[in-house]
Amino acid sequence: MSDAENEGGENAEVATEEKPLSAQYGSLEGKVGSKQEAIDMGIKAGNINISDPSETMEMTMEERINKRQAEILAEFERKKKIRQIQVTTDDDEIKKLLRERNLPVTLFGEGPADRRERLRESIAEIGPIKNKNAEEMAAKRKEEAQLTRTTWYHEGSDSLKTARLWIAQYSLPRARQRLKKAREFGALPENQKNSKLQQTHRHMQGVASYCSQIGHSRPISFCEFSPDSKMLVTSSWDGLCKLWSIPDCEEIRTLRGHQSNVGCITFHPFATTQLDNSAACLASCSTGGEVKLWNLESDESVADLNGHEMRVARVAYHPSGRFLATTCYDKSWRLWDLESTQEVLHQEGHSKGVHDISFQIDGSLCVTGGLDAYGRVWDLRTGRCIYFIEGHLKEMYAVCFSPNGYQIATGSADNTVKIWDLRKTSCVYTIPAHTNLVSRLQYQKSDGNYLVTGSYDGTAKIWGYPAYVPLKTLAGHEGKVMCVDGSPDGEFIATSSFDRTFKLWAKETNPL
Numbered sequence: 001m002s003d004a005e006n007e008g009g010e011n012a013e014v015a016t017e018e019k020p021l022s023a024q025y026g027s028l029e030g031k032v033g034s035k036q037e038a039i040d041m042g043i044k045a046g047n048i049n050i051s052d053p054s055e056t057m058e059m060t061m062e063e064r065i066n067k068r069q070a071e072i073l074a075e076f077e078r079k080k081k082i083r084q085i086q087v088t089t090d091d092d093e094i095k096k097l098l099r100e101r102n103l104p105v106t107l108f109g110e111g112p113a114d115r116r117e118r119l120r121e122s123i124a125e126i127g128p129i130k131n132k133n134a135e136e137m138a139a140k141r142k143e144e145a146q147l148t149r150t151t152w153y154h155e156g157s158d159s160l161k162t163a164r165l166w167i168a169q170y171s172l173p174r175a176r177q178r179l180k181k182a183r184e185f186g187a188l189p190e191n192q193k194n195s196k197l198q199q200t201h202r203h204m205q206g207v208a209s210y211c212s213q214i215g216h217s218r219p220i221s222f223c224e225f226s227p228d229s230k231m232l233v234t235s236s237w238d239g240l241c242k243l244w245s246i247p248d249c250e251e252i253r254t255l256r257g258h259q260s261n262v263g264c265i266t267f268h269p270f271a272t273t274q275l276d277n278s279a280a281c282l283a284s285c286s287t288g289g290e291v292k293l294w295n296l297e298s299d300e301s302v303a304d305l306n307g308h309e310m311r312v313a314r315v316a317y318h319p320s321g322r323f324l325a326t327t328c329y330d331k332s333w334r335l336w337d338l339e340s341t342q343e344v345l346h347q348e349g350h351s352k353g354v355h356d357i358s359f360q361i362d363g364s365l366c367v368t369g370g371l372d373a374y375g376r377v378w379d380l381r382t383g384r385c386i387y388f389i390e391g392h393l394k395e396m397y398a399v400c401f402s403p404n405g406y407q408i409a410t411g412s413a414d415n416t417v418k419i420w421d422l423r424k425t426s427c428v429y430t431i432p433a434h435t436n437l438v439s440r441l442q443y444q445k446s447d448g449n450y451l452v453t454g455s456y457d458g459t460a461k462i463w464g465y466p467a468y469v470p471l472k473t474l475a476g477h478e479g480k481v482m483c484v485d486g487s488p489d490g491e492f493i494a495t496s497s498f499d500r501t502f503k504l505w506a507k508e509t510n511p512l
Helices: 003-017 035-045 061-084 091-100 112-126 132-148 158-186 190-205
Strands: 208-214 220-225 231-236 241-245 251-255 262-267 282-286 291-294 312-317 323-328 332-337 342-348 354-359 365-370 374-379 385-390 396-401 407-412 417-421 426-431 438-443 450-455 459-464 469-475 481-486 492-497 501-506
Touching: 061 112, 091 112, 158 332, 158 342, 190 450, 190 459, 190 469, 220 492, 220 501, 231 262, 231 501, 262 312, 282 312, 323 354, 332 354, 365 385, 365 396, 365 407, 374 396, 374 407, 396 438, 407 438, 450 481, 459 481, 459 492
Parallel strands: 220 262, 220 481, 312 354, 354 396, 438 481
Antiparallel strands: 208 501, 220 231, 231 241, 241 251, 262 282, 282 291, 312 323, 323 332, 332 342, 354 365, 365 374, 374 385, 396 407, 407 417, 417 426, 438 450, 450 459, 459 469, 481 492, 492 501
């Protein structure tokens, strides 16, 4: 290195030492022209970050208060939304859902309740996760809802065609006779019609307990009067059916043969009046799918109708007595020709089990009620479903055609009874009848001037037609009322119960 270079380096060091760092104490006033210049210098040096004053605005006190109120309301709405979200209480399921959302399964010190709340807040913020199973279940529910309104028809046999023609020929004259009778009654003076109706209602208001009888060792599922009103038949979960004399309630005969709970037994329309006692005067069914026919002379069945693989809930005779209908929990009901003891119709249409069935007095129509909460009215002459009954919220356990031919009563597990008018194709009355499910309905068999309902709340009630006002409550059973029936002569009402007894209700005066 040359002497010149050494001399230059020493001069440079001396020059650097002559400009030592200095600190400014006190105000910059006097050194900077103005406050704005100081801010500008700071911004230029990068030491101050400030927004454009034209873009900012000082909030007034009122605006701050409104903003705070809006934040509080938004928080309330958020918490309300969170509370309305339904979340499972299963802790394992909650952990699984948190894992699907890429959230921690658990936090330090967090319990099941806190974890559930965290999942609820997550759902409120980002919404539920739609997995494949949920989509499949939604599609399945949509398909079931569509099938509920779908009527299924099968290609019929020649025997079914013959049966339909026979029913048409049988029902048309009866329909003309019913309409003629209705016109004659409509032509009567109003005071005369009202007088007869009021007399019937006063009679039913005076009904009281007549007798009570322990009938079986297990609950009595069904009871029905004979067409001559001199006998009562009962069926029970003990597998037996019994005939009782009326009004002294003495046991006449025990019918044995069912291997499981008997759900229903009914009389032939002409038994004890036109039909010989040795003929098939009774039909019964059981939970094992058995359907048996009985006469009035033997305690053994005279015929079996085979073909059901699931529970048969009800049996009902066609008004002609030639056909027998059975309702089954395989989602169908069947029609049997008793002259040949062959099945002529196997009708589907309900999405769940069919529980009850009732025939119109003419014999041309029938109504079925199912566990899908819907009812269907069928034209037996054509096989078509002519009316879809929709309105109950739960299972439909009872249906009954009125003797006037155009009104139908339905009872459900939603504790209500609904009255449907086929002429209007709508519900005309909803009766909040009971505090538990309605198990059975029965109109007055002659004129339909009152309706008797039975319920699992332990009572039976009588409702007056046409306004369906309550006339009488029949209370006395210690268990659920499983069935009700009225005698054809109008003198007695029978109720059977879960408490293993049946009761007769009557007024001491002469029957109407």
